[in-house]
Amino acid sequence: MMENTRERQLPVRLPPYLDELLSSWIGRHASFYAVPPLVMLRHCLPEASSLRAADLHLSSDQEIRLANMFATDPAVVHRITFANVAQSLRRLITTRPTHYCTNCSPAGAEPAPILRNQLLGWRITCPACGNQLRVAGEREFPSPFQQYGVGTRSAFPDTLSPNEA
């Protein structure tokens, strides 16, 4: 396995942004190498079904293999997945960014990296700087947190009211 993982190490590696999500990091490498993102992931993990699945769950063996591809520490790979989000909450993780932090979002990066917290729709403040997050683009549902000010936290609402649009 050692020889195999060494062969899969990328000759050019891009550093991750602070709090960048694994699939985003892989996607930026795919863009750099001009291959589809899933090809980039499967270069390392041939058994991987999707980038989303890799964000949500990796075995420790897969974390080690990805870390080898990026010549980094498995703990780094672990940190940029949703491994620290409770299993019961993972179904609430969105598939596209719902908000961004005006302080911490890397400006002008192309392709723009996706940070972990951008897919956690229940966050209203940035985990890095505490700034209130700005809504990105148009949401399918209005944020139930709009009425709350900076730094206020709320438990999950039972329902999303369509009247809050």
Ligand SMILES: [Zn+2]
């Ligand atoms: Zn921030």
